[in-house]
Each structure stands twice: as structure tokens, then as C-alpha cells.
Amino acid sequence: MRPRFLSRGRPRRTALAVAFSAILALVGIGSTTQQAVAADGLISQSRPATASSIESLNFPAGAVVDGDLTTRWASNWSDPQWLQIDLGAGATVSKVGLDWEAAYAKAFQLQVSNDATNWSTIYSTTTSTGGAQSLNVSGSGRYIRLYATQRGTQYGYSLLEFKVYGTATAPTTGYILANPQVTGVTPSTANPPHAYFHEFQANCTANHNLPDDPIVFPGLAGASHMHTFLANTGTTATSSASSLQAGTSTCLAPGDRSAYWMPTMYNGSTEINPVGLQTIYYKTGVNDYTSVRPFPTGLRFVVGSPAATQTEFATNPGYVAGWECGNSYHNTDLPTSCPGGGALNLRYQAPSCWNGLYLDTPDHKSHMAYPVNGVCPPTHPVALPMIEFKMAWPAPANGDLSQLRLSSGRGYSFHYDFFNAWDAPTLSALVSHCIIGGLQCDSRGYDETLPGRGAALNAQYVLP
Numbered sequence: 001m002r003p004r005f006l007s008r009g010r011p012r013r014t015a016l017a018v019a020f021s022a023i024l025a026l027v028g029i030g031s032t033t034q035q036a037v038a039a040d041g042l043i044s045q046s047r048p049a050t051a052s053s054i055e056s057l058n059f060p061a062g063a064v065v066d067g068d069l070t071t072r073w074a075s076n077w078s079d080p081q082w083l084q085i086d087l088g089a090g091a092t093v094s095k096v097g098l099d100w101e102a103a104y105a106k107a108f109q110l111q112v113s114n115d116a117t118n119w120s121t122i123y124s125t126t127t128s129t130g131g132a133q134s135l136n137v138s139g140s141g142r143y144i145r146l147y148a149t150q151r152g153t154q155y156g157y158s159l160l161e162f163k164v165y166g167t168a169t170a171p172t173t174g175y176i177l178a179n180p181q182v183t184g185v186t187p188s189t190a191n192p193p194h195a196y197f198h199e200f201q202a203n204c205t206a207n208h209n210l211p212d213d214p215i216v217f218p219g220l221a222g223a224s225h226m227h228t229f230l231a232n233t234g235t236t237a238t239s240s241a242s243s244l245q246a247g248t249s250t251c252l253a254p255g256d257r258s259a260y261w262m263p264t265m266y267n268g269s270t271e272i273n274p275v276g277l278q279t280i281y282y283k284t285g286v287n288d289y290t291s292v293r294p295f296p297t298g299l300r301f302v303v304g305s306p307a308a309t310q311t312e313f314a315t316n317p318g319y320v321a322g323w324e325c326g327n328s329y330h331n332t333d334l335p336t337s338c339p340g341g342g343a344l345n346l347r348y349q350a351p352s353c354w355n356g357l358y359l360d361t362p363d364h365k366s367h368m369a370y371p372v373n374g375v376c377p378p379t380h381p382v383a384l385p386m387i388e389f390k391m392a393w394p395a396p397a398n399g400d401l402s403q404l405r406l407s408s409g410r411g412y413s414f415h416y417d418f419f420n421a422w423d424a425p426t427l428s429a430l431v432s433h434c435i436i437g438g439l440q441c442d443s444r445g446y447d448e449t450l451p452g453r454g455a456a457l458n459a460q461y462v463l464p
Contacts, residue, residue, distance in 0.1 A: 044085050047085050049064055049379075060379070065162065067161070077156045091142065093166040095137065096165070099160040103158040104128065105128055107128065110145070113144075126150070182296075198437075200445055205274075230261065231256055233250060235261065265404065265405075296420070297424060299420045308412055314412070320348060333410055333411040343393060344392070353369045355379060
């Protein structure tokens, strides 16, 4: 870490230095219903922070809202640079605290905005000397931005904390706060010793179909297109984390009471459900597989989109190989025939980096992100298991797939949902033994090529 005062010397920059230009802020409000936070309170703590650039992955934008003076944001060595905080909804700002590291801004503005596009200046200076600043301001907006135009040193801008005080409103629906929130995490760039695999399986059967979606349409029975549900046997539109955890499962490991669902497959007007145990992989999506931690209870998200175009489906980071049947491979839409026979297969991967703040967001995606070159982005620094659906539907005996369709539309409208309701100790044991342990495990957490390493679960697929 750069010393607080330049007179104490400066470490050399490393090869990790990279620029992340114009990282987009989270967008969307889940509801117009709002509740007030205490006046003149600290309203920026743990809020999503984004920046025009970062000097390296060690100095993310989120460091300025983590309440930790040992972490910091550092920018590229150029002008101008900006750092903005999403306050979640409308806010009235009365005071801003800036705690600069040695590389400060001599000239900067504080700006507010309702859309992160059109900005109004509420404070401006060209004579700042850095240090710890407490600035009385007056303004309102959902976003607040530090817009720096002149550096006080030859280096970039470096800020320890960006504290915003005032009165904020927050949506009562759409955002579901994690409890506790995970803050102060820096994405791991470590490369641990090579392990040939780091995964385990959840083997579960499909058990019912309903036009429900407890993530997108919570509490609204029949509001969705038809979905095929796996694992938890009681998933409906009204399902919650507690109801799922109290339910039963069709997975080999009864501790996996999570809900997984996807659009229902039809052959004409006849439902075609996956037959037998389906494979849901839990893998590492990052290079540092030792940094992966279990899902928090109640985390939920949607993978892919029913509104995706064929190009969007094929270029999504979760795309693996497309639809396959017999000798027909790499199809972005449902194939019309199955040369050589066999089952219709699809594999699709989920994002595995979490922002640590929310169990859900209004678009059911913004709290999650895909790794970039094997490293979680600074905005989503928490590495979680990467789920990969590997589904298999029986193909018609005559090999004619021309009447196949999804309840959501064409083959490239495929998507799936995940609502975590694992028994926490069971999931933790599997993640630790198989992913962090560098094994290729079945649903017991057993690697048959390395039998001496044992299994995470007993013969009944429960903790011993």
C-alpha cells in the first residue's frame, strides 16, 4: 500500500496495474415505495461504488465505502478521473467527508445526479490540499460523484474513504440486503498450486411444472410462462428462503433444498421433461479456487434472458457449447433433427462473482457478475461457486425435433433461476473439500480417482 505521506517513500508499481474505464453503476429501482433513513446519517456505507479507472485490482472503487482506512481506491495517473456512489434512491446530501491518501486532488467537484448522466455541481475547488476534509454541501440525487480534474501529485488519485451524510430513501422491494453484508473484499489475483479439478455435483430430478417464478414474480401464482422445477419439491410463486429450507428435495444430497428452474420444453403441445438425475455442477469460476466461499442463504439470481437474441445467447459469458443432439453440435437454436440419436443436451454457466451487498436486486442480475480473465471484477469481489446446468431432455424416437420449443420461445430464450436453500454446513463442507480442495467430486463429495482423500458426505449423502 502506498504510504499516507509521500515523504516516507513510494513502492514501485507492479505489472498488475490495469485500467477499468467507465465501470457502469448498478441501475434500476425495484419499487417507487420508499422508506426514509435517519436524517444526516451516513448514507454511503457499503453502497455500490464505481470509478473511471483503477490503478490495479488491489485498489477498487468499493474501498471508499467499506469504513476501513487501511483500504483505498487509486486511479490511473491521468486527468480527469471520477468516482461515484449509488445511494440507492433519491437522497438529500448535507455533508461529505473525504479522507485522502498522499496522492490527492488539487481541483475537484462534487456532483449529484438522478440518472448518472446529467450532473449538478454542489461543491467545487481548485485549491485543495488533501488530507481529511469535511465539506458542508446542499444537493439531492440518487448518485453522487467526485469529479477530479487536477492531481496534487505526479501520481493518480488515491482516496481512503468517501463518506456521504444526509437523508436517503431506499426501495422497500427489489433490493434484498444480505445480512451480514460482505465488505472490504479485494478480488483475489493469486494463482494457487494447480489442481486438475475443483468441483462437485448436485444430482437432482425435475419434479413439477408450474407457471410460477418466485424470483421474478414473487407471490403471483400463474404470472410466468411455464417452468420446470428441480430439487425442492415445494417451489411455488410464494416460496421464500425459509419455506424452501423447510421443504424436501429430489437431489441425492437431501441438504440441497435449493430451487432450480428453467423454461419448460414442449414437443408441439406436449411437455417434455428431463428424465432422471440431472447434473448441476458447482465449480470455481476464478483462478484462485481457494478464494471461493459458499453461497449465502437466500441468494437468488437469473442466468440468461428469455428476451435474448440469438447473438446475445451465443455471446453471453455463460454460453458453453449450445444445444446438442446426436451428431449435431454448437446450435444456438433448438436443432430440428438428432442425427445418430440420443438425448438433447444443453450446458450453461452462471455468474460467480457477488457484490456482497444484496441477495437480490430489481433486475435479479446486478448483484452478480462473471469473472474477467479468471478474476472477479472490483465491483463484485466475492468469489462464489460457479453453477453450470447440464440438462438432458429425451429426443423423440423418430429423431424429429422440428416441433420442439421452449415455453419462453426459441431455443436461445433459454435461461434458468437459482434460489439458494442449501443446508449451510453441508454446502460449506462440499465447497471446502471439493472446490478449495482441488477435487472432481460426485454428489457425496467423493473423487473416485483420489479415494484416499475421502468424501465430504456419508453413504446417505449427509454430513457424517
